[in-house]
Amino acid sequence: xxxxxxxxxxxxxxxxxxxxxxxxxxxxxxxxxxxxxxxxxxxxxxxxxxxxxxxxxxxxxxxxxxxxxxxxxxxxxxxxxxxxxxxxxxxxxxxxxxxxxxxxxxxxxxx
Numbered sequence: 001x002x003x004x005x006x007x008x009x010x011x012x013x014x015x016x017x018x019x020x021x022x023x024x025x026x027x028x029x030x031x032x033x034x035x036x037x038x039x040x041x042x043x044x045x046x047x048x049x050x051x052x053x054x055x056x057x058x059x060x061x062x063x064x065x066x067x068x069x070x071x072x073x074x075x076x077x078x079x080x081x082x083x084x085x086x087x088x089x090x091x092x093x094x095x096x097x098x099x100x101x102x103x104x105x106x107x108x109x110x111x
Contacts (some may be wrong), residue, residue, distance in 0.1 A: 007052035014096035015060070015075055022076035022089035029085070037083030039090040039108040040073040041097070049102050083108050 042065055043049055050070045053061040062072035076089030090106035097104045 007048060008056045010096060010100045010102075011049070011052060011056060014093045015057070015077075017096050018075040018089035018093035019077060021092035022078040022080065022085050025085040025088045026078065026080055026082070029082070032084070033081045035083045035110045036081045037086070037108055037110040038073065039083060039086035039106060040071045041075055041090050041094045041104050042107055043070045043072070043097075043102070043104045045070045047102060047104075049097060049104070081111075083110055 040062075043062075045064065045068060047070065050061075053070075053072065060072070060075070060077070062070055065071040072093070074086055074089070075093040076086060078085065078089060080086065087106060087108040090108065094104045094106045
């Protein structure tokens with residue numbers, strides 16, 4: 001199997017893991033919205049993952065990070081305002097990528 005197709009499978013699993021983790025957090029904490037904020041996954045800008053994101057998930061591919069790298073914001077796609085819920089999703093996304101051998105990390109900040 002070629003690397004791009006393998007990466008598509010990894011990304012499919014990563015986005016699904018992010019959604020599941022965030023959904024589970026929200027279900028366990030239905031009235032919790034504080035702290036309100038954001039979460040994302042930071043990758044190296046020249047990572048093969050970035051190329052695959054742009055190819056297979058153009059609407060969710062992310063954008064250049066500051067001051068460097070690449071960022072995929074809210075990989076769960078969940079509309080919650082809870083920073084913690086979004087961070088759980090970002091961590092789940094990052095874990096799938098790390099398990100596949102790609103360097104990345106989940107980050108967050110309050111709004």
